[in-house]
Amino acid sequence: xxxxxxxxxxxxxxxxxxxxxxxxxxxxxxxxxxxxxxxxxxxxxxxxxxxxxxxxxxxxxxxxxxxxxxxxxxxxxxxxxxxxxxxxxxxxxxxxxxxxxxxxxxxxxxxxxxxxxxxxxxxxxxxxxxxxxxxxxxxxxxxxxxxxxxxxxxxxxxxxxxxxxxxxxxxxxxxxxxxxxxxxxxxxxxxxxxxxxxxxxxxxxxxxxxxxxxxxxxxxxxxxxxxxxxxxxxxxxxxxxxxxxxxxxxxxxxxxxxxxxxxxxxxxxxxxxxxxxxxxxxxxxxxxxxxxxxxxxxxxxxxxxxxxxxxxxxxxxxxxxx
Ligand code: HEC
Numbered sequence: 001x002x003x004x005x006x007x008x009x010x011x012x013x014x015x016x017x018x019x020x021x022x023x024x025x026x027x028x029x030x031x032x033x034x035x036x037x038x039x040x041x042x043x044x045x046x047x048x049x050x051x052x053x054x055x056x057x058x059x060x061x062x063x064x065x066x067x068x069x070x071x072x073x074x075x076x077x078x079x080x081x082x083x084x085x086x087x088x089x090x091x092x093x094x095x096x097x098x099x100x101x102x103x104x105x106x107x108x109x110x111x112x113x114x115x116x117x118x119x120x121x122x123x124x125x126x127x128x129x130x131x132x133x134x135x136x137x138x139x140x141x142x143x144x145x146x147x148x149x150x151x152x153x154x155x156x157x158x159x160x161x162x163x164x165x166x167x168x169x170x171x172x173x174x175x176x177x178x179x180x181x182x183x184x185x186x187x188x189x190x191x192x193x194x195x196x197x198x199x200x201x202x203x204x205x206x207x208x209x210x211x212x213x214x215x216x217x218x219x220x221x222x223x224x225x226x227x228x229x230x231x232x233x234x235x236x237x238x239x240x241x242x243x244x245x246x247x248x249x250x251x252x253x254x255x256x257x258x259x260x261x262x263x264x265x266x267x268x269x270x271x272x273x274x275x276x277x278x279x280x281x282x283x284x285x286x287x288x289x290x291x292x293x294x295x296x297x298x299x300x301x302x303x304x305x306x307x308x309x310x311x312x313x314x315x316x317x318x319x320x321x322x
Contacts, residue, residue, distance in 0.1 A: 020164070021120060023164060024162070027164065028113045028159070028161055031063060031064055032111035032122055032124055035107045038058050038061055039054035039057065040106060041106040041107065041127050042106060043127075045106075045127070045128065045129045045130045045131040045180075046129075047132075048132050054106070055099045055100065055103035058102050059095060059098055064166070065094070065095075067166045068094040068098070068165075069094070069167045069168070070093065070317075071091040071094070071261045072092050072093070072094045072166075072167075072168060073091060073168030074097055074101060074168060075088055075089030075090055075168075076088065076147075076150050076154075077158065077172055077173040079173060081173060083116065083119060083170060085167065085170070085249075086248065086249065088248070089168065090251070091250070091261050091262075093257075093260040093312070093317075095208065095317045096208060096258060099207070100203070100207065100208070100257060101138055104128060104129050104136075104151070105126040105127065105157065106126065106128075106129065107125065107127075108125030110125050119160050119161060120161040120162070121158050121159065121161070122158070122159040122161065123156050125155060125156055126156060127179075128151050128152050128154070130151070130180070131182050134200070135199035135200045136200065136201070136202055137200055137202070139203070139258075140184070140186050140200075142183075142185070142186055143186045143242060148181070149181070150171055151171065152179060153176055154172045155174050155176050156171075156174060157171060157172070190240060190241070202257070203255035203256060203257050204220075204256055204257065205223075205256050208256075208257045209311055209315060213311055213314055215307060215310045215314055216311060218307045218310075219256075219307040219308060219310075222304040222306075222307040222308075225300050225303070226266075226300040226301055226304045227253065227259070229296065229297055229300055233297070234276065234282065235276075236252075237282060238276070238282065239251060239252045239253040239262075240252050244282065251265060253266075259304075260308050263304055263305040263308040263309070264305060266304070267298065267305055270288070270301055271298060273287040273288060273294060274286075275288075
């Protein structure tokens with residue numbers, strides 16, 4: 001069949017509109033609008049009610065939920081710029097990140113979209129909710145003054161999208177140091193209690209899961225049992241926010257919610273007996289020498305993995321994609 005000019009143009013246009021990069025730009029646009037609708041900048045960085053409403057909307061933001069990769073990568077943009085996610089970043093369960101990390105920000109409307117060699121990058125202006133109570137943050141970001149500055153002063157979040165999947169996000173290296181900042185000093189504790197409640201309250205399953213999630217109690221018990229046993233092997237010495245083990249893409253286990261992302265990897269590492277690692281920064285012996293002890297840890301890790309899978313599946317959240 002001979003192709004007429006008109007037919008060729010139609011065919012060409014159709015091919016163009018389905019180009020992956022165009023789809024990613026459309027996706028980025030919808031996400032920017034959804035973020036703004038969920039968490040507008042109210043100019044009140046102390047308002048925890050607004051934060052909780054924002055958290056609820058981000059948790060249920062259907063498009064974002066569908067396109068976020070599991071696990072999701074989050075960290076600070078490196079000093080040289082660019083959008084690398086492979087070092088100095090953390091791995092998170094996507095629901096955990098949307099609900100307790102992303103919700104610490106309010107969003108501006110003046111977004112932009114950039115096309116790099118391999119990604120579509122959505123730049124969204126942010127204002128940090130820097131004046132909430134200390135238990136409203138995923139962990140005491142002020143344990144390191146530079147980290148606290150980075151959250152308070154970063155002007156933008158860069159969301160990185162490839163082929164319809166949002167693989168991670170970075171706080172901009174670009175900072176506005178004229179913004180106000182509340183000073184905190186860290187007492188060396190990752191967790192503490194306040195009026196009988198464990199803090200940070202946002203790191204608990206109560207905060208993450210729906211009130212009627214039937215798996216919440218079992219998940220909490222499984223986490224507590226595993227966490228207590230892991231402590232005897234100093235796992236948390238390295239798998240905590242200060243990253244003493246210098247892991248390139250850290251998973252941390254000191255909090256119930258953040259530990260969820262590691263639920264499959266912990267089983268794999270214990271099974272292969274590769275933790276603590278060889279030649280580690282704390283000079284601990286590699287692996288767990290006592291096989292009955294390792295079996296016990298493995299059982300607790302498997303219980304946590306199953307309970308985590310069930311609790312998240314009940315919420316409709318997807319499983320790890322790789
Ligand atoms: C001395 C520090 C240290 C200790 C103690 C330690 N780890 Fe790790 N762990 C690391 C480092 C570093 C990596 C990254 C290894 C790599 O990238 O090759 C890692 C990786 C992991 C991973 C893969 C995901 C990730 O964070 O990259 C899991 C799961 C893990 N460790 C579990 C454990 C468990 C369970 C224990 C206790 C039995 C433990 N670790 C003890 C330093 C440590």
